[in-house]
Amino acid sequence: MKISLLTIGKSNISYVNEAETYYLPRLRHYTRFEYLKQEPKKVANADITSVQKAEMELILRESEGSDCLILFDERGKLLSSRELAALIGQLQNNSVRHSLWVIGGAYGFHSDLYSKAKKIISLSKLTFSHQLVRVIVLEQFYRAFTILHNHPYHHD
């Protein structure tokens, strides 16, 4: 299964760049992994809902080529690392060809987007910056694949 991770928002933070340099080759050792970075939408005289709507349209356009849309959102379902690994394994076993996982921008997702997603995953009850979530998700994807391949990285 190809995994695409779509991120929305600017990021020139060195710890994010370092995490990308560290985890992307490790992840690509296990799977076809596409990392898509989109700039936040600029809308004239923008209110938050208009920005969310423009970003939802962008996400839905990206999702046209995939067969499973998954959102990261603090209001979603909390998963352990083993449960995340199990979800990836389940998608692979269900012959999902291409899953698109999305980290929202500074304002989060438009309310209409939630019903279009197959899963909504929370990484914590805390709200993190979109930059920090990139680091967490890259590490958790890597951890998930080491779990699926019984490689000694995850210990519980």
Ligand SMILES: C[S@@+](CC[C@H](N)C(=O)[O-])C[C@H]1O[C@@H](n2cnc3c(N)ncnc32)[C@H](O)[C@@H]1O
């Ligand atoms: C700064 S947060 C969005 C802001 C927040 N929704 C709000 O109402 O202000 C940016 C993105 O990071 C991701 N995110 C932040 N905290 C998260 C968490 N605990 N679990 C999963 N995703 C999270 C989500 O994709 C979110 O859209």
